[in-house]
Amino acid sequence: MFSALQPLAQILLFPAGLFLVINGIVIEWIDRKLVARLQNRIGPRWFQPLADLVKLLAKEEILPAAANPWLFIGLPMIALAGCLTAALYVPIMGLQPAYSFSGDLIVTLYLLSLLTLSKGIAGWNTTNRFSLVGATRGFTQLFAYEAPFLLALLGPAIAARSWQIDTIIQRNAGSWIILTQPIGFLVALIGLMGKLELPPFDAPEAETEIVAGAMTEYSGRGLALFNIAKSVEFVVGLTLVAALYLGGVNNPLEYLLKTLFILVILISLQTLLTRLRIDQTVGLWWRFGTILVLIQWMVLIVWKASAL
Amino acid sequence: MNTLTSLEQAEKILAPWTKEAARPEPNRLDIIISGDDVFACTAALKQESWGYLSAITGLDLGPDAGALEALYHFCQGAAITTLRARLPRQGGSLPTLYPLYPVSSFFERELSEMFGITVINTPDSNRLFLPDDWPVGVFPMLKEFDPKVEQPRMETSSQTFPSQDGQKFYVPIGPQHPALKEPGHFEFTVDGEVITEARMRLGYVHRGIEKAVEGQNWVQNLYLLERVCGICSHTHATAYVMGVERLAGVEAPLRAQAIREVIAGLERIHSHLLWLGVSAHEAGFDTLFMYSWRDRETVMDILEALSGNRVNYSANIIGGVKFDIYPEQAATIRTGLEYLEERIRHYLDIVTSDTLFLQRTRGVGQINREEATHLGLLGPTARASGVLRDVRVEAPYGPYTRYPVSIVTSEAGDLEARFIVRLKELFVTINAIRTILDNLPESEMSVRVPRRIPAGETISRVEAPRGEAFYFIKSNGSDKPERIKIRTPSLCNWTAVLSKAPGSQLADAPLLIAGMDPCFSCNDRMITVKRLEHS
């Protein structure tokens, strides 16, 4: 009986589910507060993202007449579900991942991509001009950063000779891959920014060009779910990069410190850089991102081969 | 060449078509011609490179005179040549000047919809400022039109522009859009991310000010005209009071004029810093937005300390200024200016060296000098393309004869150049303010001006932060103006966006719009709609 409840608890409470949502809210607050501080402002109060969430859930949801209602309502749920599921394979809070199987690194990455995919389809579905442009940009960006990001995360996998997140962490325990694969870390970091559509890669949601991108027609619950999904993806992404590159996370304290470290770097980059046009984003990724990560792989392969 | 020589040259050029010539003011030449000769005269002036078309004014001479008059104003330096053509009150027509001056398309549209004058072969005869639901055949600027009567609403389609070929995908920007702080409507037809066509509908801020001023007295109009635009309110007020003072035959005291220039300089600082922040925000660089607006608060504090209000400082009265600058205030201004100078230097550094920002601005929206002159651009947008157009330098007015400023230009003509020009202008402005504060003349604050302004016509040109603002003021000797025509710089600068948008990326559109520092409320006292075909 208990064993049947355990998966349920894992999905709904910890590590996925409620805990992750709260974690996402905290990360969002740190993000907004730090950005505000860097911009010489005071910034939001500590409960702000929570208030935003509750308010959105309590708001009227307007269903555009031309949109397919199943897709309209279902896509935010799929996005959130994808991100929450991805959390089951990463060491949230420094504890062992809830589930682990060979190849789960790839599965996690694809689950994380569900958010971008859902947003894109949602944008197309709502038939608003701005959401269409936003959706197109989202997909374009997906094609751009996905490959380098994946390759960058596979760097530690090669070092550990495994595609299973838990195994990678255990085999690389103690050694900070960031030191042996610094370029890979850089690409992974920037890739995370692209995945989360953080500035300077927020062309899909460029407010001053296309209003709100794919999210333009969403309101109320749908918007809330997409927002939570984004926060959750943030948490999972941070955990993944921290666990793979910063020598694993063995206990909650280490987890918090390492994820915060990466978070601060991301926020600083966010504040200091101008938004890139979509063609510049793609150009940057396909030129620098891919080349850098390929160089990293060359080095890795050669080093590995010579070590044998 | 000096003004007198300029006018003599113009008179000579226009001799074949002149019915009558007059010199109403030392720097003005009025030539009465027949409406059909307008094109020939303009072509002759353009051939000799005499000045540029600055504005076209429509005048209703009244039901008794039974005629309308169209005035074409050409400016070279301080000299203004006006071609005057009389037309019947109904059914009058004029040839278009579009092949010579593309900007005349806007002016001609205004003329047609306000006065009912037909302009033959003008490329676009859609409504410029009047709303879509305005009844056909009702011309607001005719004397018999009563602004208090509410005009019936006509049926209009919900689409601003007629429906296009279904294959094309267009992205509307405005009237409600985060990129626009004022309502205006742009439609960009896009192919992927590349803009293939750009269309614009203005008139959302058209209030009907030019008609309203005819029903209020000179003093009331001061307060109305200050609010043509909140950002350059002092410029409008200055242009107005200078013109009225000239008609009344008085000159504002020296101290008042000096204070006018100080306030104008402070306004330029606040306007350019505002523009810097808004452009940065459009580019997605919010940090620069926050910092530049934080620093802008310094100049807002100064303006508030001087006048009591942060915006709409209302410094001018007809005959002088309302408040003085005391030595303590002067000291505050100096401290503030020092701080601002350092910060502006920092921003200049950022816009010229920040790699990602440069990726968004360098090479974008490039307009070279010939194109800029041909399109009739004004203000920093033109100066960034190397056009030497600045009313304070070419035709110094009031205090600028005693406290001159130098002109700042750039040759690059792209967005980056527009940033550089505007920021460098601020250094010049700051130095000018310092000079004035060091040399404030002693005099009264204002002179008395009669309630009824003597009859006459005058033209006032001032340099607003966005370019040349043109005021044509006509008095009939009473306490209410007969006609005030306002041509604001933003109206002439729209061509910079519309000609550069096709071929650019969609993401550049907000920056292109912001790059010319648009002020919809300035140009919407009239409505303008422009269409641009891209082959």
Next chain:
Amino acid sequence: MQKNQFPIFEKLKTWARVNSPWAIHFNSGSCNGCDIEILATLTPRYDLERFGVKLQGSPRHADILICTGPVTRQARERLIRTYEQMPEPRFVVAVGSCALSAGVFQNCYNVVGSIDEVIPVDAFIPGCPPRPEAIIDGLVKLLQSLQTAPGTENQDQVSVEKSLSRPASSLMRIE
């Protein structure tokens, strides 16, 4: 969906709405003075984000419509459309003398009038233009009034066609 039976939920919803007022700005013919003061409230000296106000681009994301300017004939329909696109509960704040009474533009032929002749307004902030502090004060007063009066509507899922016959919100003019 029927109204919630549990007062705790109502309290939670009210708390969330008061503390997370997302705003959208629309200029319906203003000279721009009020708009730059509204923008100034987002900047470091005044920082509206302290109150949870985020400026949104899409009307569908916003709770408060901050409106300036006398309504011109051309802008009138767009104003109504923007207002209708906002989901419930929504509030309108009219900023500036022109928004309250057409200000200096009362005799202009293209001006319809004040904003509350076109859409129901919940808070009026006078001034020409009002200082950013005044705008913040007006917004805070509006939020405070939300706390005391449970004037929020049912949240039903409705399609986009909504008539304008909805009565003005029960939270009225803030002095």
